[in-house]
Amino acid sequence: MSKVLRLADARQDAPRPAGEDAIELARALREGEAWAERALLEQQTAHVERILTRILGGRGDLDDLVQEVFVRAFERVEELREPRALRGWLTAIAVFVAREAIRAGKRRRWLVFLPPEETPELVNATASPEIRAAVRAFYEVVGGLEADARIAFTLRFVEGMELAEVAGACGVSLATIKRRLKSAEAEFAERGRAHEALAGWFEEGTRWQRS
Amino acid sequence: MATQLDPGPLARAVADAEDAALRERPRRPVAERLTRIHAAREQRRGRDTSLRGPIAAGLALGSVVAAALVWPRGEPLEAGTPPLAFAVGEAAAPGRVGEWVAAATMAAPIAFSDGTRILVDPGARARVVAVNALGAQVVVERGAVRADVVPRAGNDWSVIGGPFEIHVTGTRFDARWDPEREELSVTMHHGRVVVRAPCLAAPRVLGDDEAATLSCAPPTTAASDEAHPAPTVASEPGATAAPVAAAAPPSTASAAASSTAMAARPSWREIAGAGQYKEALAAAEAEGFGRLCEELSAAELMELGATARLGGRTARAAEAYAAVRRRFPGGDAAATAAFHLGQLTFDGAHAYAEGHRWFLTYLSERPGGALAAEALGRAMEAEQRLGDLAAARATATRYLARYPTGAHAALASSLLSP
Numbered sequence: 001m002s003k004v005l006r007l008a009d010a011r012q013d014a015p016r017p018a019g020e021d022a023i024e025l026a027r028a029l030r031e032g033e034a035w036a037e038r039a040l041l042e043q044q045t046a047h048v049e050r051i052l053t054r055i056l057g058g059r060g061d062l063d064d065l066v067q068e069v070f071v072r073a074f075e076r077v078e079e080l081r082e083p084r085a086l087r088g089w090l091t092a093i094a095v096f097v098a099r100e101a102i103r104a105g106k107r108r109r110w111l112v113f114l115p116p117e118e119t120p121e122l123v124n125a126t127a128s129p130e131i132r133a134a135v136r137a138f139y140e141v142v143g144g145l146e147a148d149a150r151i152a153f154t155l156r157f158v159e160g161m162e163l164a165e166v167a168g169a170c171g172v173s174l175a176t177i178k179r180r181l182k183s184a185e186a187e188f189a190e191r192g193r194a195h196e197a198l199a200g201w202f203e204e205g206t207r208w209q210r211s
Numbered sequence: 212m213a214t215q216l217d218p219g220p221l222a223r224a225v226a227d228a229e230d231a232a233l234r235e236r237p238r239r240p241v242a243e244r245l246t247r248i249h250a251a252r253e254q255r256r257g258r259d260t261s262l263r264g265p266i267a268a269g270l271a272l273g274s275v276v277a278a279a280l281v282w283p284r285g286e287p288l289e290a291g292t293p294p295l296a297f298a299v300g301e302a303a304a305p306g307r308v309g310e311w312v313a314a315a316t317m318a319a320p321i322a323f324s325d326g327t328r329i330l331v332d333p334g335a336r337a338r339v340v341a342v343n344a345l346g347a348q349v350v351v352e353r354g355a356v357r358a359d360v361v362p363r364a365g366n367d368w369s370v371i372g373g374p375f376e377i378h379v380t381g382t383r384f385d386a387r388w389d390p391e392r393e394e395l396s397v398t399m400h401h402g403r404v405v406v407r408a409p410c411l412a413a414p415r416v417l418g419d420d421e422a423a424t425l426s427c428a429p430p431t432t433a434a435s436d437e438a439h440p441a442p443t444v445a446s447e448p449g450a451t452a453a454p455v456a457a458a459a460p461p462s463t464a465s466a467a468a469s470s471t472a473m474a475a476r477p478s479w480r481e482i483a484g485a486g487q488y489k490e491a492l493a494a495a496e497a498e499g500f501g502r503l504c505e506e507l508s509a510a511e512l513m514e515l516g517a518t519a520r521l522g523g524r525t526a527r528a529a530e531a532y533a534a535v536r537r538r539f540p541g542g543d544a545a546a547t548a549a550f551h552l553g554q555l556t557f558d559g560a561h562a563y564a565e566g567h568r569w570f571l572t573y574l575s576e577r578p579g580g581a582l583a584a585e586a587l588g589r590a591m592e593a594e595q596r597l598g599d600l601a602a603a604r605a606t607a608t609r610y611l612a613r614y615p616t617g618a619h620a621a622l623a624s625s626l627l628s629p
Contacts, residue, residue, distance in 0.1 A: 021581035024547050038618040041241050042584040071251050157222040201221040
């Protein structure tokens with residue numbers, strides 16, 4: 001007797017790691033197949049939004065930046081050498097777009113007021129005033145780091161990426177990323193402790209404790 | 212070895228706050244975002260390329276510039292512009308996304324708020340499946356439509372017939388889709404369109420006064436298919452697939468080739484890698500398609516299936532995907548093969564019930580897989596086409612719960628609206 005399949009029988013599994021799906025997706029993206037483009041957006045938009053937000057903080061132009069990441073991804077899909085590394089490849093593109101946004105912002109620093117897209121959005125309405133102040137202050141401090149240092153620092157400590165992942169996203173060696181992180185962390189700790197809104201976060205026994 | 216990381220309370224607080232804010236943040240539907248992405252790409256190509264003169268007569272390809280050659284008549288759009296509205300029929304009833312427009316004895320217009328007009332011929336059936344500020348997607352199930360699209364910078368319109376997508380930026384043309392013959396006919400009156408389909412090695416560009424008839428259907432008198440008929444694809448997912456015929460002998464032409472000559476020729480994979488899918492499939496058939504189905508790895512069989520699919524040979528594609536499912540059950544490749552079998556039967560043969568079963572098969576094997584959203588949306592579409600509106604509405608509810616801004620969200624919403 002043939003098995004009757006019902007949609008309700010489908011289990012809610014956790015997302016599976018990339019496998020043959022990723023190979024098929026990469027192949028179909030190279031061919032410009034519409035279903036693959038839709039699938040890429042469905043799967044990866046949240047990840048791209050998160051990477052950009054980790055690096056840049058809340059941005060009014062996040063949609064535009066996310067769009068830019070996917071525009072470049074579709075244009076450069078031929079460069080995806082290992083389909084199973086699709087997410088890492090997309091992360092690297094997001095890092096590139098974020099770096100451009102950081103440098104574009106620094107070129108406008110002569111303006112007295114920041115352009116609207118760079119004014120950090122408030123976090124969600126249920127966040128406490130302390131948290132909101134901490135997030136705002138955090139990005140004020142990391143905003144003072146050099147772009148590559150800021151990117152490595154936020155991907156490692158806020159996104160929680162492994163060192164090898166951070167190196168891959170930044171397109172540098174593991175040794176380089178370790179050096180970059182070491183100096184970024186030291187600079188962040190020094191600036192952060194001096195920031196009024198962050199002083200209470202640098203307590204003994206936690207990361208970036210006072211020496 | 213992974214390094215244990217304790218990010219500390221500050222970094223954790225930042226991450227948690229951002230995650231909460233991102234979860235609450237509204238997101239544009241996938242279809243709209245995709246339209247914007249393509250519009251941005253077109254605009255860049257328009258800036259990067261230079262005009263090379265008027266379009267030559269005939270079906271020349273390749274050197275035609277990517278940008279529209281019609282001076283925009285419409286006003287440029289401003290950020291935040293709402294989606295276009297549209298009205299249907301001579302009575303100008305408000306249009307709804309996903310709703311079919313069928314013209315009985317008189318042509319039925321679909322009139323958009325920017326002045327664009329799609330005229331559905333008598334006997335034809337079409338519907339608007341997505342709409343935003345830059346344009347819309349119109350699917351022609353059968354028959355002919357006449358499109359008169361107002362040119363505007365950033366425009367993004369598509370008319371879809373079967374596997375073909377006609378991309379329009381500002382044009383007047385007729386399009387006819389014959390589902391029985393699986394043929395798309397396009398007659399240009401003014402402007403330029405780009406036609407894409409999985410079976411086309413490269414997009415086809417049509418300009419002023421040009422016409423073309425395109426089909427992805429396999430030829431009806433192919434010698435190799437007569438010599439090596441494709442086995443029946445299993446119509447009951449989960450059951451053992453129909454046994455594949457014994458390894459088919461190579462065709463007469465290739466049998467005459469010496470082994471030295473065969474070794475010197477590029478393999479079917481190399482030819483496919485160059486994007487020459489028809490030629491690649493011919494090379495695969497010369498090696499013995501049935502033998503390949505029994506000997507290739509799962510990944511290679513998927514590649515063979517894709518080659519056949521992109522080469523317009525749906526029967527061979529189905530044969531390859533069926534072999535994957537029979538030889539490598541339970542794996543990622545088998546699940547993905549089910550998805551593609553769904554596409555082949557739904558899009559190619561319009562066998563909606565069979566397509567529906569394959570999409571459900573994928574979802575039962577990979578509920579969280581990369582293609583789950585697309586499979587669920589297609590299953591919903593199949594239920595609608597089969598007239599099972601109760602099932603379609605139930606699936607629509609599940610779809611919107613999981614993918615509120617997914618590519619099929621508009622259809623799901625239309626199914627659930629009173």
